[in-house]
Amino acid sequence: GAVVSQHPSWVICKSGTSVKIECRSLDFQATTMFWYRQFPKQSLMLMATSNEGSKATYEQGVEKDKFLINHASLTLSTLTVTSAHPEDSSFYICSASEGYGELFFGEGSRLTVL
Amino acid sequence: AQTVTQSQPEMSVQEAETVTLSCTYDTSESNYYLFWYKQPPSRQMILVIRQEAYKQQNATENRFSVNFQKAAKSFSLKISDSQLGDTAMYFCAFMKHSGANSKLTFGKGITLSVRP
Numbered sequence: 509g510a511v512v513s514q515h516p517s518w519v520i521c522k523s524g525t526s527v528k529i530e531c532r533s534l535d536f537q538a539t540t541m542f543w544y545r546q547f548p549k550q551s552l553m554l555m556a557t558s559n560e561g562s563k564a565t566y567e568q569g570v571e572k573d574k575f576l577i578n579h580a581s582l583t584l585s586t587l588t589v590t591s592a593h594p595e596d597s598s599f600y601i602c603s604a605s606e607g608y609g610e611l612f613f614g615e616g617s618r619l620t621v622l
Numbered sequence: 623a624q625t626v627t628q629s630q631p632e633m634s635v636q637e638a639e640t641v642t643l644s645c646t647y648d649t650s651e652s653n654y655y656l657f658w659y660k661q662p663p664s665r666q667m668i669l670v671i672r673q674e675a676y677k678q679q680n681a682t683e684n685r686f687s688v689n690f691q692k693a694a695k696s697f698s699l700k701i702s703d704s705q706l707g708d709t710a711m712y713f714c715a716f717m718k719h720s721g722a723n724s725k726l727t728f729g730k731g732i733t734l735s736v737r738p
Contacts, residue, residue: 552728557725601665603667615665616666
């Protein structure tokens, strides 16, 4: 299957700083990528849909100014958590679509805000 | 809007036995995909099995099979000969059949423990 890579896998930052998480499709072009947030023992919550070359579509209740998404190329989408606070600590997962009815997931990124 | 319901939060099974995880969904779409994903402690999402709604035949992948009842909107996963490595969280998911923008709608998940 296709490979999606996320980086970093774990990041610790101080409150008030910004953190960038990258999601790359390694062996296919992904016109669409999705960003999820997951709390322990809970389901994945879709945050936004990222489309190459256009603005991301955010789900209701997700602050677009807090979670900046940039999909600058067909193989890279980034999620920047701006002015992070402890309540932003979570597990963030991306997925990418080839457009054939299957999504491929990254390994996830654990964010801890002190 | 689509909804996916997994009503059992936890299940436990003895190694080598068979277990069935239940899932129901609601949609007005006629063409869609259904998935079961496994999330082990590493938290990497792993596709277990995929079913296309227009196919009547139930999907099978080695020890994993589904019972897809389209009219009842039910999509259960059967794991045969359970192994310790099957211990994980399992998510049922729905996707509309509409191209690259199609997003997954997940159920709440079920934590499966396989006992030695």
